[in-house]
Amino acid sequence: MDTADQERLAAAFATMATNVNLRLANKPVPGNAGTSDPILGLIHEFASEGKVRAMGEAFHEFKRRHSSNASFVAPKILGMITEYWRRQSALPSAEKTKHLALWESLHPDWAAELAHALQTPSAFEATVEQMLREQNGLIGGPVPVMAGYADVDRNAFAKLYLGSGDQLSGSEEQEFETAFDACAAAIAAQDEGKYQKVRVWVEDAGFIDFPLIGDYYTYWVANPEP
Known part of the structure; x- marks a missing residue:
């Protein structure tokens, strides 16, 4: 981190300390900012500027000073990194989200790996950039095709079911014009971690579940229609 960023x-x-003192004195905090907001704001600025190493260093110093709040801040930094990846992607804007969902389906442990790397600034920077290279390496690259994947029509009418329990009764239902879009939405919903049950129903094929939802989506992305 250079002198200006330091x-x-x-x-x-300093702003964070001032806000804490105001709260202790029962005085209003400007903008009703949370305790960690000044640091999160700066880390977000670093992310927007492409300064991944500075993000890691800022978190490392924050954790040293305020270890009890580190578990709150860390997941938010991972969200900033996904936005950083979208900005750095070589794909057109309309394809970036789908491409990232594809990569995430192929690397289900990416968040845990990145959270572990976040504990050391140099490891965090190296891991973020390595994952970005892997994502860009998927563009136009070969993805294994398994027998039977072509049996489900990617353009068939489909429904996405999001449930809070193991059963589908009472679950949220969303309709999609194509199975392709339904599977992309299912991957995004699965990543949110809000639902215990995520299923896709495809006309003339029936229900499909994870990990097959990710597998079908991977196949369709890797094998676009002529």
Whole structure:
């Protein structure tokens, strides 16, 4: 982190300390900012500027000073990294989200790996950039095709079911014009972690579940229609 960014980090900690003191004195905090907001704001700025190493260093210093809040801040940084990946992707804007969902389906442990790497700034930077290279390597690259994947029509009418329990009764239902779009939405919903049951129903094929939802989507992306 260069001198200017170190000064920005010091200013963020100073603002954070001021806000804490205001709360202790039962006085209003400007903008009703949360305790960690000044640091999160700065880390978000670093992400927008492409300064991944500075993100890791800012978190490392935050954890050193405020270890009890580190578990709250870390997941938010992972969300910033997915936005960083979208900005750095070589794909057209309309394809970036689907492409990231494809990569995530092929690397289900990516969040845990990145959270572990976040504990060391150099490892965090290296892991973020390695994962970005893997994502860009998928563009136009070969993806294994398994027998039977072509049996489900990607353009068939489909429904997405999102449930809070093991059963589908009472679950949220969404309709999609194509199975392709339904599977993309299912992957996004699965990543959110809000639902215990995520299923896709495809006309003339019936229900499909994870991990097959990710497998079908991977196949369709890797084998576009002529």
